Amino acid sequence: MARLDGKVALVTGAGSGIGRAMAERLSSEGAAVMCADINEEGAQHTAALVSEHGGRAAAMQLDVSAEEQVKAALQRTVDELGGIDAVLNNAGIGGANGWDTTIAVNLSGVYWGLLHGAQLLAERGGGSIVNTASIAGLVGLVATQQRPSLAEPLTPGAGAYVAAKHGVVGLTRQFAITYARYGVRVNAISPGYIETPMTAGIRDVEGAQAFLESLHPLGRLGKPEEIAAAAAFLVSDDASFITGIALPVDGGYTAR
């Protein structure tokens, strides 16, 4: 019997990168997966990949910054896949999108998933929530490029991203404590730099790839599958006594 047999999971941001890898990994371990993304085509593509490999999946469009849409996605998962045991609040954007948008997606988006997801799981007898935070939820970020002058404020994007991800770690701890007695475990993963479309623009700048690699003691960037492996563990009963953590999966980035 596979580790996640009979479980149903909602994965946000499942149309690309880490979320797609999560959906594929959870399915490979037996879970049925609702693939939700603001990019509906991407979500459908992920669901098709899961189906091709013999898994059970559905897809839907979801903007995690809209509370009512998050509530509806949770209910739709139950209606279409026959239950819900895990919620993976993974959707996110880079800080270059500006303060309001970054906070709305990366922090409020996770909050709506926790607020309504933890409640639903508790009502149904328990479950597991995994939030995708970041090393930026644990430490500040080092700039990959020197700014030419002080004509404008430095790294406003990094500030918004770091604030949102630190908030995700805080929410993870608070919801873990609040919902522990109802059998709902709440954890976060803090990835280092991962090779996904989100980081493509950063990695493409001359010299940036080598610089980023040098920040990770393992000497390379991570792969989406390495984050998905940690997520599957945290969802599974192998993590039955783990709640309220922000697990670095970062090649040693935060150990330095």
Ligand code: NAP
């Ligand atoms: P990605 O490849 O860009 O995937 C993110 C997905 O989320 C995209 O399909 C994106 O759609 C979608 N999305 C954006 N806004 C959304 C919204 N409002 N509602 C629902 N879906 C939305 O990025 P990724 O690297 O896999 O990132 C996944 C998560 O990991 C994010 O929370 C990110 O902050 C976190 N993370 C990434 C890294 C890294 O190095 N890659 C490191 C640490 C943490 P569009 O493409 O249409 O925008």
